[in-house]
Amino acid sequence: MKVLQHVDKNMKGLITDLQTLIRQPSVSAKNECLEECAELVAKIMSRSGIKSEILRIGNKIPPVVYGEVKSKQNQSKTILFYNHYDVQPAEPFELWDDKPFSGKIKGNKIFGRGSSDDKGELITRIKAVESYLKVHGDVPCNVKFFVEGEEEIGSMHVEQYLKKYKNKLACDGVIWEFGYVDQKNRPIISLGMKGLLYVELSVTESIRDAHSSLAVLIKNPSWRLLEALKILRDSDGKILIKDWYKEVDPFTKKELELINSEPFDESSFKKEYGIKQFVANKKGRDVKKALVGEPTCNIAGFISGYVGPGAKTVLPANALVKIDFRLVPKMDPKKQLARLEQHLRSKGFGDVKVTMIHGEAASRTKISDPFVSQVKEAANESFGKSIISVSSAGTGPMYSFAKILAVPSISVGCTYIFSRIHSPNEFARIDLLKKTTKCICLIMDKFAS
Amino acid sequence: MKVLQHVDKNMKGLITDLQTLIRQPSVSAKNECLEECAELVAKIMSRSGIKSEILRIGNKIPPVVYGEVKSKQNQSKTILFYNHYDVQPAEPFELWDDKPFSGKIKGNKIFGRGSSDDKGELITRIKAVESYLKVHGDVPCNVKFFVEGEEEIGSMHVEQYLKKYKNKLACDGVIWEFGYVDQKNRPIISLGMKGLLYVELSVTESIRDAHSSLAVLIKNPSWRLLEALKILRDSDGKILIKDWYKEVDPFTKKELELINSEPFDESSFKKEYGIKQFVANKKGRDVKKALVGEPTCNIAGFISGYVGPGAKTVLPANALVKIDFRLVPKMDPKKQLARLEQHLRSKGFGDVKVTMIHGEAASRTKISDPFVSQVKEAANESFGKSIISVSSAGTGPMYSFAKILAVPSISVGCTYIFSRIHSPNEFARIDLLKKTTKCICLIMDKFAS
Numbered sequence: 022m023k024v025l026q027h028v029d030k031n032m033k034g035l036i037t038d039l040q041t042l043i044r045q046p047s048v049s050a051k052n053e054c055l056e057e058c059a060e061l062v063a064k065i066m067s068r069s070g071i072k073s074e075i076l077r078i079g080n081k082i083p084p085v086v087y088g089e090v091k092s093k094q095n096q097s098k099t100i101l102f103y104n105h106y107d108v109q110p111a112e113p114f115e116l117w118d119d120k121p122f123s124g125k126i127k128g129n130k131i132f133g134r135g136s137s138d139d140k141g142e143l144i145t146r147i148k149a150v151e152s153y154l155k156v157h158g159d160v161p162c163n164v165k166f167f168v169e170g171e172e173e174i175g176s177m178h179v180e181q182y183l184k185k186y187k188n189k190l191a192c193d194g195v196i197w198e199f200g201y202v203d204q205k206n207r208p209i210i211s212l213g214m215k216g217l218l219y220v221e222l223s224v225t226e227s228i229r230d231a232h233s234s235l236a237v238l239i240k241n242p243s244w245r246l247l248e249a250l251k252i253l254r255d256s257d258g259k260i261l262i263k264d265w266y267k268e269v270d271p272f273t274k275k276e277l278e279l280i281n282s283e284p285f286d287e288s289s290f291k292k293e294y295g296i297k298q299f300v301a302n303k304k305g306r307d308v309k310k311a312l313v314g315e316p317t318c319n320i321a322g323f324i325s326g327y328v329g330p331g332a333k334t335v336l337p338a339n340a341l342v343k344i345d346f347r348l349v350p351k352m353d354p355k356k357q358l359a360r361l362e363q364h365l366r367s368k369g370f371g372d373v374k375v376t377m378i379h380g381e382a383a384s385r386t387k388i389s390d391p392f393v394s395q396v397k398e399a400a401n402e403s404f405g406k407s408i409i410s411v412s413s414a415g416t417g418p419m420y421s422f423a424k425i426l427a428v429p430s431i432s433v434g435c436t437y438i439f440s441r442i443h444s445p446n447e448f449a450r451i452d453l454l455k456k457t458t459k460c461i462c463l464i465m466d467k468f469a470s
Numbered sequence: 471m472k473v474l475q476h477v478d479k480n481m482k483g484l485i486t487d488l489q490t491l492i493r494q495p496s497v498s499a500k501n502e503c504l505e506e507c508a509e510l511v512a513k514i515m516s517r518s519g520i521k522s523e524i525l526r527i528g529n530k531i532p533p534v535v536y537g538e539v540k541s542k543q544n545q546s547k548t549i550l551f552y553n554h555y556d557v558q559p560a561e562p563f564e565l566w567d568d569k570p571f572s573g574k575i576k577g578n579k580i581f582g583r584g585s586s587d588d589k590g591e592l593i594t595r596i597k598a599v600e601s602y603l604k605v606h607g608d609v610p611c612n613v614k615f616f617v618e619g620e621e622e623i624g625s626m627h628v629e630q631y632l633k634k635y636k637n638k639l640a641c642d643g644v645i646w647e648f649g650y651v652d653q654k655n656r657p658i659i660s661l662g663m664k665g666l667l668y669v670e671l672s673v674t675e676s677i678r679d680a681h682s683s684l685a686v687l688i689k690n691p692s693w694r695l696l697e698a699l700k701i702l703r704d705s706d707g708k709i710l711i712k713d714w715y716k717e718v719d720p721f722t723k724k725e726l727e728l729i730n731s732e733p734f735d736e737s738s739f740k741k742e743y744g745i746k747q748f749v750a751n752k753k754g755r756d757v758k759k760a761l762v763g764e765p766t767c768n769i770a771g772f773i774s775g776y777v778g779p780g781a782k783t784v785l786p787a788n789a790l791v792k793i794d795f796r797l798v799p800k801m802d803p804k805k806q807l808a809r810l811e812q813h814l815r816s817k818g819f820g821d822v823k824v825t826m827i828h829g830e831a832a833s834r835t836k837i838s839d840p841f842v843s844q845v846k847e848a849a850n851e852s853f854g855k856s857i858i859s860v861s862s863a864g865t866g867p868m869y870s871f872a873k874i875l876a877v878p879s880i881s882v883g884c885t886y887i888f889s890r891i892h893s894p895n896e897f898a899r900i901d902l903l904k905k906t907t908k909c910i911c912l913i914m915d916k917f918a919s
Contacts, residue, residue: 050780110782116678174780215683219781228744229565230893233794234664234863236768237707237760238739238748243769243791247696248705256697258686290687295677299687311686319685320692321784322775327792331499332623332668332827333559334794334865335770335892342692343776345682345783378781414683416783443784444679 022466027152028458035148035454036131038065040124042106042140043133047170049107055083055170058106062086062143062168069151071166076189078181083107085182087189088166090150092159095469099163101192103422103430104143105172108135109443116445130448138442141449142199142434142457143168149461161469165192172198175219175379176418183425194392194468195422196461199415200434202453203408204289208400208460211432212393213313213385213412214419216348218357219321219378222249223341230326233334242340243325249370250342253361254318257301260346262364265316268351272314275388276411280309283408293439312414317347343378347416354380384419385412386429392468396431399463403456433460471915476601477907484597484903485580487514489573491555491589492582496619498556504532504619507555511535511592511617518600520615525638527630532556534631536638537615539599541608544918548612550641552871552879553592554621557584558892565894579897587891590898591648591883591906592617598910610918614641621647624668624828625867632874643841643917644871645910648864649883651902652857653738657849657909660881661842662762662834662861663868665797667806668770668827671698672790679775682783691789692774698819699791702810703767706750709795711813714765717800721763724837725860729758732857742888761863766796792827796865803829833869834861835878841917845880848912852905882909 042065047058059075066073066088076085086106111121111134119125121134131141146166153160167190169179183190201209224242231239254260272280285308291297303311325340327333346361348354358377365373386393393409400407419430435457441447491514496507508524515522515537525534535555560570560583568574570583580590595615602609616639618628632639650658673691680688703709721729734757740746752760774789776782795810797803807826814822835842842858849856868879884906890896 050778050782109784110776110778110780112776112778173782217783219783226745229890231743232864232892233766233768233770234761234796234865235743236749236766236794236796237764237863238752238757239743239745240747240749241769243772244699244703244705247699250693250696251700254693256693294680294684294688296675296688298689300685300689303687308687312683315686317682317685319682319783319785320690320775321682321782322777322786323692323772323789324777326769326771327559327561328771328773328790329499329559329561331559332794333499333770333792333892334666334668334768335558336768337771340772341777343782345685345781347683347685414686415681416683441678443681443782 023156024152024462025459027156039144043124046122047107048110049171049174050110059084059086062106069147070154082178083170086168090160090164092163095162099192101165101195102146104168104198105139107170107173109173129451132448136449137436137440139198145458149458161465179418180421195430197430197432199436200432201438203438207406207408208404209408209410211410211413214417216383217416218346218354218380221376223374225339227338230338231336233336236336246340249373252368260318279411285309313412314349319345321345348383350383382420384423390429392429395467403460472605473601473911474908476605488593492573495571496556497559498620498623499559508533508535511555518596519603531627532619535617539609539613541612544611548641550614550644551595553617553647554588556619556622558622578900581897585898586885586889588647594907597907610914628867629870644879646879646881648885649881650887652887656855656857657853658857658859660859660862663866665832666865667795667803667829670825672823674788676787679787680785682785685785695789698822701817709767728860734758762861763798768794770794797832799832831869833872839878841878844916852909
């Protein structure tokens with residue numbers, strides 16, 4: 022295919038555009054330069070021949086970049102690429118080898134926050150469309166882009182955007198914002214996402230910090246928070262909140278077959294993180310089942326008192342913990358929040374303040390959907406092999422797309438599984454950027470036919 | 471007494487000198503401007519007629535400011551003032567109404583880190599000596615000053631200084647670096663200090679932060695640290711470490727009598743901190759007994775993961791907790807540390823790393839020492855009333871003074887009990903600065919006779 026040859030020739034442009042995108046910080050948690058980054062994405066799209074437009078639902082809400090190319094040869098099918106231009110905060114800065122937004126190239130790797138998640142993914146899709154337009158002056162099917170700016174803080178306005186622009190966004194299938202590639206260079210085609218309930222629990226014991234000698238009298242909020250946390254989860258990761266798993270279905274036979282056939286290299290995974298055992302000493306199939314379908318209760322952050330150097334003694338007034346609960350299909354974030362609150366109250370922790378920061382439900386595309394086999398064929402041709410996974414362990418607003426646009430969504434992309442997304446020294450692999458761009462070209466082709 | 475009248479006239483100078491001292495930051499935990507502050511103290515002493523000298527035991531160790539005035543009339547008795555020029559860190563900065571090192575005056579209060587602890591205390595002693603010299607050209611007894619720069623990080627070199635300069639520092643009694651004044655303007659004459667064991671406990675579960683979706687597999691260090699902390703202390707404050715209280719003596723009859731007679735205004739204390747109940751719901755005599763003689767295990771700080779705004783999900787690699795244990799007489803910090811380590815190991819927490827930051831033993835001066843009644847008389851004359859306490863709830867290197875100089879130490883000073891030392895908006899009360907300066911004059915007089 023001439024288009025795939027063009028992708029090879031076009032890699033220099035892809036890398037330059039990706040570096041430009043990385044060098045534009047866009048940390049949604051800090052509301053940092055989101056407008057600037059949206060405009061940059063629109064500009065890069067336009068240069069690639071994609072008609073771009075900034076969508077808004079309010080002044081203070083980060084815009085969505087919409088992109089569109091109408092096919093001349095085939096208007097009966099429309100594919101939509103869902104991506105995001107925002108990135109995770111880069112902290113802790115001191116653990117980066119280079120500046121977090123450097124876009125520095127070392128061998129086969131491009132470093133920087135967002136290099137894989139999700140600016141790398143986005144650029145493969147833009148460049149796939151560009152190659153079609155350059156070679157054929159046309160695309161095999163209609164193409165749409167929906168590039169949001171709040172994915173890393175929970176995509177809280179995606180549903181509003183989807184509702185307001187439902188007709189504009191109408192399509193027949195969604196290629197999700199990312200896809201992992203494993204250690205053997207096999208793309209993992211993921212058919213689902215876990216949900217998320219993100220909360221802050223805080224305890225305030227007094228109206229001001231006190232001299233720590235007063236610890237004989239004044240309660241310490243960390244001790245109290247510790248007690249509350251102990252009733253949420255056991256040391257094997259099982260969540261102790263009443264009825265937490267009530268609606269969770271067991272895996273279907275088909276799902277279990279897929280999970281069984283999915284490879285997972287435990288030893289290289291353990292090596293990457295320098296660990297000897299998994300949580301609850303999980304092994305073999307249990308590891309894979311957990312990644313696909315186990316809800317979690319994770320302490321994303323804990324802060325109280327003085328945490329600088331030296332021996333400052335203080336009795337802090339407040340303590341705060343940030344928790345992300347990953348959810349699986351049929352778990353409703355609001356219902357789970359109510360269960361958490363009720364559990365704390367019923368166990369005597371009514372003094373622990375619960376603040377919901379974000380919630381979204383899990384979603385899974387049916388294994389039998391024809392879109393699944395089209396994507397698999399394309400991935401096999403580009404990478405030589407591929408793996409289908411029932412669900413990613415991560416979270417995204419797939420549920421909203423399924424509900425409002427009523428179309429299947431599938432994850433496939435260029436994110437190497439150890440590319441340190443959300444962590445210092447995040448990188449993208451250049452070889453995978455190329456293969457994935459070709460894979461996206463092939464998906465459009467197969468999807469159109 | 472003419473000297474006391476001079477103190478009244480000299481208040482403007484006292485306030486100006488205190489402001490100058492506050493405006494010179496000297497955070498020992500950050501090794502910030504300690505040399506500069508020591509030089510400033512020496513300069514202020516010299517201006518007041520005190521012969522000052524910078525003592526050193528090494529290049530990198532904060533110096534001690536030594537001050538001396540030889541009495542012409544009476545060289546048979548020497549009083550030593552122990553103070554410190556370093557201060558606690560001012561964090562959290564955002565909770566200060568003015569800049570932390572402002573020295574701003576509002577009505578009867580001077581605000582700023584160190585205004586009470588310990589620059590306010592120090593200035594009352596310097597000014598008491600100055601008044602004697604101005605009025606009589608002499609002091610009633612020999613006077614020495616020992617002003618160190620590491621009190622807030624545990625006075626770890628005081629013992630070395632005391633040993634090296636044992637002869638220079640020889641004296642008959644020590645007035646300790648601070649003394650509280652309660653809500654009814656009664657100075658609390660404290661005869662002892664608790665000890666301190668300051669440790670950091672940390673857990674590392676992997677070699678790098680991970681995407682929090684991996685919480686199904688990778689252990690979270692906060693959860694582990696929580697489990698370890700739960701075996702250290704029960705919710706009533708009782709320390710669960712094996713043999714923790716083994717050497718602790720019960721109170722003597724005399725001590726109990728003093729504790730019984732000591733007033734303590736529970737309701738205004740609770741109001742100041744906005745709390746309804748004390749730890750373990752303590753009341754009456756138990757409150758006072760706890761302040762004097764209960765060991766504590768206090769979480770001074772806890773940090774892990776992302777603690778900024780928004781919903782960043784991360785599975786942190788490390789978690790750290792800073793703990794201060796207050797100790798009572800006969801508890802040896804090193805022995806207690808070994809007990810802590812052994813306790814963690816024996817309960818299966820050998821993976822929790824324990825780092826000792828500082829340790830010092832508790833000390834108490836005998837109630838029957840004549841120095842006690844001299845100080846009490848002086849305090850009664852200056853304040854109209856006073857209270858004797860068996861021990862402060864706080865910590866200081868009193869044990870080293872007792873051991874090396876073999877003299878009694880007594881705390882008496884100007885620190886209003888709710889002056890927010892170690893916390894934002896620390897202040898000193900001008901009325902108490904004046905009364906305390908007079909009290910120090912009277913102590914010198916009574917001590918000499």
